[in-house]
Amino acid sequence: MKKKGLISTCIILAVAIFMAVYTGISFNKKRNFVEDVVTEGSAVTRTEKLSTYNKYLANTFGDVDIYVLEGEEPGGSALILGGTHANEPAGHMAAVIILEQFKPTKGTVYVIPDICKSGLSHNDPLEGTPQYLHFATKEGNTRTFHFGSRASNPIDQWPDPDTYLHTSGDWEPLHLAEGANTTQTLSGSEVRNQNRCYPGIADGTLTERVSYAVTNMIKTLKIDMVVDLHESSPEYAVNNAIVAHERAMEIAGMSAAITLDAEQGIKIKVEPSPVNLRGLTHRELGDYTDTFALLCEVGNPSQGRFRGFTDEELAITGKDPCYKVASEIHEGKLLYVDYSSGDFPLSLRVARHITTVAALIENMGYDYPDKEILIDNVPDYQEMVEADDIGLWLR
């Protein structure tokens, strides 16, 4: 009996070691996989490190590149954040395409496509999501990008507290709404959520350090507008929307009603940033800096709770039978995205983001001529939607 027990123990141990090594290699590869952002032929004039704006970020996983696209003529400035939530690929991919395609002739556009690099380096346990997305370029090359997690990697900060008490650190508010709180209790795991840690703490957790650097960058460079690119579950009420700080409401409203809806037929809602939902870009960057803080949402079935089989195909095509059923029951009121066609592809989601960013920048110029930014080579919305392949806009 003892010998039999020993043999089975050895077999189980051997299988466990094999699984640990085999999957460990896969996790390690993902952790260290570097996306190839192509700046050759783009309008990127220089890059900076994010640690320039927070010394505590130097030599950490959060010290990402800032891509600077400078026009010949001075003008306004805008910062585009992608990859805040790495399980929302349209935000990440739109930022990559913006930095590879936009050509400012006036003003400066700063792009950080992987603001939460730590989140890109792993997947959420229990969510069963793919590790990577692949796209073929016009030239026939394959470009590989991360599909990551909503939160920073526990390797970078662990364990989570039971509850996360959000604070604004040493920052002094410039535009705090009357009666607004500056602290808030959140779920413990939100301590690793990049978009709950603004305005950030210089020597705090990695996520707080990254947020601090962004806030400090905006203040130091006096950046006029920040647009944070996201996605949301189709059943989430804030969807296909621009969420705007109260100082940016006019720009958001004009962009949605005229530039997007009237001129291009893109239906998009404008949502006011909730005054007491703390830690988010559209709230904290608007309260603690002079920038116009905006956030864009678009429906993403690959992060929703109703979704069916989850793989790279779902993330890219957006085809999902469960969401199709959800759109047909209870008069379609369960969803905030029109899912009647049975899909909501990445090409459409990225096109919406890129066109919205261009519209917001354009309208800031109309309202504030001294902050005008002029951009050439903005990918055409209809063309992107019809082509249904964002690889064609990757270099």
Next chain:
Amino acid sequence: MTPYLITFLVMVGVFMFGCFALKWPVGVSMLAAALCGALEGMLAHGKGLGETLKEAARMMVEGEFGYVDTILTIACAMIFMKVIEDSGALDALSSLLIEKFHKVPAVLLILIMFIIMFPGMITGSSTAAVLSAGSIMAPVLLLLGLDNVTAGSIIAMGGLLGMIAPPVNTAALVICAGIDVPYVGFTGPLLLLTFPLAILFVLLLGLPKVKNLDYEKLKPALEKQDATRREYGVKIYIPFFVLVVLMIFFKVIAQRIGVEDIGMPVIFLISAIVGFFTGRKINPLKAVPEAIRTATPVMAILMGVGMFIEIMTATGVRGFIVMTCLEIPEVLWIIACCVSIPLFGAVSSFGACSVLGVPFAYIYGTYLNGNVVVCLAAISLIASVGDMMPPTALAGLFAAQVTNVKQYTKILKKCIVPILILLVWAGFVLVKSKAFSWAVFG
């Protein structure tokens, strides 16, 4: 949707076959079910064998880490429990409480219930409540004359209500994160939902057996406990003080003064280390492995649950379950909510909050125009029942363990009436959430 139903049936079938026909441990059966579900689901979806094996392996290990924090807490809590048991601290505290409160048994029972709930209230975990305060109060309940099953039932229900009672309700926090609602104003609704039930349940289960408590008759049975108390004096209670002080400091005060939370596992370990020096002599090389051996089946279940949920999600079974619940007519949603969330809690109560709690929160809070805070509080109370559902049944299993009940199902049977009362109360508050808006403050 049919392919998802087939995968679901494969997973459930393999799990049942492993558990009941092959008599495998629950954790191993869940692993087998997850593996078969992954193979069937991915191959049926047109994936190649190589890709299927690669992705199945990656996802199962990834899922295994889904509850790593809870697993660490359980392991360390079991070490603490073993130490206070072996040091004589449990005996001493039982004797003290009975001596002081034997004249007012109803008050004593309510006090015991609140003590059981306390760790759950500040950690949001029924496991922490049952394994810390539950294990401490178990001997007291038994000495009061309660049978093991009744004592275990009180501890299990205390654990459930403790995890939902304010200030920390992890279940509500999980739903808040899913629908971007700040965790503000929950104190009133959560107090209203939990405290009346706590008093009702402890009196319902315990009072008939302790109302005629005769301390003089009880005294001979307390001889050993009294002797331990006399021998070590106040010193023997130090591990409890350390545990309570560290919990209050790190869970309530620390973040407000900028000190990092060291986490429940370390709090339990520090308290256990203190226990080595405050009572009877303990051999750590014997006590610690014994504690871990006791915790291993539950830790294995949690690892299996993680794999199971990850594969369910990846293969579309999770979406299929959610859609099945939502497809039913509106009038039946409340029944679907009160049945499906606890049933899914058999896999994981926090998983149920994320998978089903969030859609139902949308439905009752937004679609049906309820009071969002009250709705979330009520749904979190419904979700707590998941911690009594087999096979995971964390609250029930640990309550059985601390009261030496061999079959956990006996505790589940005893708790059926309290659970039904809890579900009716939570369902009523959920449906009439607007009428309870006055409770939202803070």
